[in-house]
Amino acid sequence: MGRKTICYRGSLKSCNYHCSYCPFSRHRASAAELERDRQQFVRFCDSMEKKAAESDIGAVFIVPYGEASIHRWYWEGLGRLAGLPGIDRVGMQTNLSFSVEACLNIFEFHCGGNDVGEMPGARKGKGRPQKKLCIWATFHPEMTDVDTFSDNCHKLTENGVNLCVGAVGVPQNLSLLGRLREKLPLDVYLWINKMDGLRRNYTEEERTAFSVIDPFFEVELNPPAADAAMCADRCFVEADGRVHTCNISKAKTVNWYTGNAEEIFRPLCGRKRCSCYLAYGGRADFEGRRHFGEYPIFRIPSGHI
Incomplete structure (x- = not known):
């Protein structure tokens, strides 16, 4: 068994983008x-100070319905989580519309400076705290252009x-x-x-054209049959503490804040197929x-971490 990965989704259901297909663009929070x-997110981060060590949690991924990166508390929380002993990776899904410089400063400040590089004269923000941070950036052509998006990348x-x-x-x-x-850096996976x-x-x-861009596109088109036994090293936490094995599996009766590790990480599925990357990308046999x-849930090649 490997180290545990936690995905967290808050109650946020609003977005600063207005893509025609997305229901969250129509809700103003x-x-x-x-x-x-x-x-709710502060409570989750508080709980991780104890649970990370108890459950051998190595990674935390924020997977919001809406756009979380434009809210300061998510960067504060990611910094806190990255500063916890034993946490290897923290990350967030985003449309990349946030201010990179400002948000990285918030993130680093809340890391506590524990991992800042020691190179003389190194600019703050290029030390090791950023190496724990994994950003999953989605390009929305209705709302931004290639040059603006790639510049932020x-x-x-x-x-x-x-x-x-x-x-x-x-x-x-x-x-x-x-x-x-x-336009992207050569070592960034698209x-x-x-x-x-x-x-x-x-x-x-x-299919061929998309596979040239993404060598895993065929897996996306042919997701595997569900198998809960492959999912014992992860869980998906809702804002109120409800727990799932992944984002599309059945809810468990246990709550993140009151249950023990054995209950929280006991796999439970109820699906026929792992129909999205957050489901199949977290499996032990992926x-x-x-x-x-x-x-692998962060979709970042290991050679670049």
Whole structure:
């Protein structure tokens, strides 16, 4: 058994982008809703100070419904988590619309400076705390352009942050995604998620083109049958403490804040297939582990961490 990976999803259901297909773009969060989300995340971070060591947790991944990176408390919390002894990786899914410099400063400050590099004259922000940070950045062509998005990617990698980039596999966007690949740092993996609303199968030409961009695209199109036995080293935590094995599995009766480790990490599924990357990418038998290392859920090649 490996070290544990935790995915956390708060109650946040709002986004600063307005993509036509996304329900969270149409909800404007109230001050009360945002404060509730902040308090829930602070509670989760507080709990990790004890649970990380007790349960041998090595990685924490924030996977919000809406856009979390524009809210300061998520960067404060990621910094706190990265500063915990034994935590190897922390990360967040984001549309990359945040201020890179400002948010990395918040993150580093809340790490406590425990891992800052010791090179004389090194600029704060290029030390080792950033090497624990894994950003999963999704490109939304309705809301941003290739140059703006890729510029932010370069800012992150230049500051020592681990990064993967991806987009939905819309056939009409193939040339755009090809340009994005050209603009990204060479060692940044560009993944493609299948388009659920395509209403037809991809053509052979489209499958080949997307596979050139993302060598794991065929796995995305043919996800494995569910097998709870492959999921004993992870769990998915909701804002109120409800626990699942992954983001699409059945809820367990145990609560993160009151249950013991044996109950929390006992696998429970109820699905026929692991139909998205957060489901199959966290399995012990995921073939991508040879490429992505001990924490494949972040989609970052192990050679670049």
